[in-house]
Amino acid sequence: MAGDGEDRASLVNRQLPEMTLSTADSPLTKARPPPENLKPTESAQYRFEVHGNAIITGGAGTLALEAATALLEHGASGLALWDVNPDSAFESIKKLHARFPDRRIMTEAVDVRDEAQIASAIESAAKVLGSVDILCCFAGVVGCTHAIEMKADEWRRTHDVNLTGSFLCAQAVARQMRAQGTPGSITFTASISAHHTNYPQPQAAYNSSKTALLSLAKSLAAEWSSYGIRVNCLSPGYMDTILNDGPGLERARDSWNSRNPMGRMGHPWELTGPLITLVSNAGRYINGTDIIVDGGAMVF
Numbered sequence: 001m002a003g004d005g006e007d008r009a010s011l012v013n014r015q016l017p018e019m020t021l022s023t024a025d026s027p028l029t030k031a032r033p034p035p036e037n038l039k040p041t042e043s044a045q046y047r048f049e050v051h052g053n054a055i056i057t058g059g060a061g062t063l064a065l066e067a068a069t070a071l072l073e074h075g076a077s078g079l080a081l082w083d084v085n086p087d088s089a090f091e092s093i094k095k096l097h098a099r100f101p102d103r104r105i106m107t108e109a110v111d112v113r114d115e116a117q118i119a120s121a122i123e124s125a126a127k128v129l130g131s132v133d134i135l136c137c138f139a140g141v142v143g144c145t146h147a148i149e150m151k152a153d154e155w156r157r158t159h160d161v162n163l164t165g166s167f168l169c170a171q172a173v174a175r176q177m178r179a180q181g182t183p184g185s186i187t188f189t190a191s192i193s194a195h196h197t198n199y200p201q202p203q204a205a206y207n208s209s210k211t212a213l214l215s216l217a218k219s220l221a222a223e224w225s226s227y228g229i230r231v232n233c234l235s236p237g238y239m240d241t242i243l244n245d246g247p248g249l250e251r252a253r254d255s256w257n258s259r260n261p262m263g264r265m266g267h268p269w270e271l272t273g274p275l276i277t278l279v280s281n282a283g284r285y286i287n288g289t290d291i292i293v294d295g296g297a298m299v300f
């Protein structure tokens with residue numbers, strides 16, 4: 001608080017130099033040309049090509065496996081699929097190995113809430129794959145408990161997995177990218193629930209965890225662009241996945257479809273175009289933002 005007649009402007013001026021001088025590589029200091037390995041060549045401008053290796057959290061989930069396939073189809077050299085329960089996707093991962101025999105695809109049991117597990121999995125990903133260039137955070141949990149009844153445990157678990165888990169993985173990957181000295185891309189999976197309140201199901205914990213991811217992506221983009229790391233979000237609408245297929249959700253599905261101008265849920269595959277745009281050379285100037293992929297579900 002400005003005291004003794006000191007006005008707000010002089011207080012800010014007094015504090016700013018300390019803040020900006022604290023990081024030698026502050027993104028605010030000067031305009032920077034793109035790193036050498038990001039400069040487009042004549043033959044590779046705006047190609048939807050994926051370079052390097054990706055870590056996918058929640059890698060045994062429906063949207064994550066669709067993303068894994070798309071990343072490999074677009075050229076990713078290797079993948080590390082992290083999930084608290086990787087065995088649940090054993091058959092799908094076997095199919096990926098068979099379809100892409102020339103790529104390295106590894107799975108690891110990683111709980112995104114556990115820093116020690118993340119650190120050890122990063123180390124093995126860097127060793128086995130050679131580098132870590134892309135992170136896609138899909139690990140997430142949802143509950144439909146009325147807020148007035150919700151136990152603190154459910155609130156904490158939702159935020160721990162969806163928000164803190166995404167942060168911990170992003171931080172570990174950013175440290176690895178900084179050590180490598182190579183550019184990279186990080187994508188969080190938010191949701192239309194980050195932008196509006198779902199109807200008819202109550203999802204206060206989920207919705208608030210996803211809204212926080214939008215803010216986190218902006219903050220990290222501001223801090224990590226100086227290392228060549230872009231951070232963005234994807235916000236899917238209702239996708240036709242197990243998450244939205246539980247008992248009691250039939251009426252909810254009808255309601256979601258009736259409120260969607262396209263009259264249907266999204267196919268998991270329909271999220272991959274925007275994801276590839278974000279992580280490939282085509283998206284090299286997309287940073288600190290969110291792409292909503294919902295068939296227009298929020299226009300009404």
Ligand SMILES: NC(=O)c1ccc[n+]([C@@H]2O[C@H](COP(=O)([O-])OP(=O)(O)OC[C@H]3O[C@@H](n4cnc5c(N)ncnc54)[C@H](O)[C@@H]3O)[C@@H](O)[C@H]2O)c1
Pocket residue numbers: 057058059060061062063064082083084085110111112113137138139140141142161165189190191192235236237238239240241242243244
């Ligand atoms: N399906 C949709 O309509 C939809 C819409 C918007 C956003 N999303 C988001 O997309 C992401 C993926 O959704 P999905 O439909 O594929 O769900 P899913 O349940 O198939 O996948 C989520 C995966 O996360 C894993 N997971 C849960 N807790 C974990 C933890 N602590 N550590 C590591 N892994 C953990 C689960 O084992 C599961 O494999 C989620 O973050 C979800 O909130 C989904």
Ligand SMILES: OC[C@@H](O)C(O)[C@H](O)CO
Pocket residue numbers: 142191192193198203236237238239243244
């Ligand atoms: O808002 C779309 C989704 O995030 C949805 O809330 C989720 O699939 C749980 O029903």
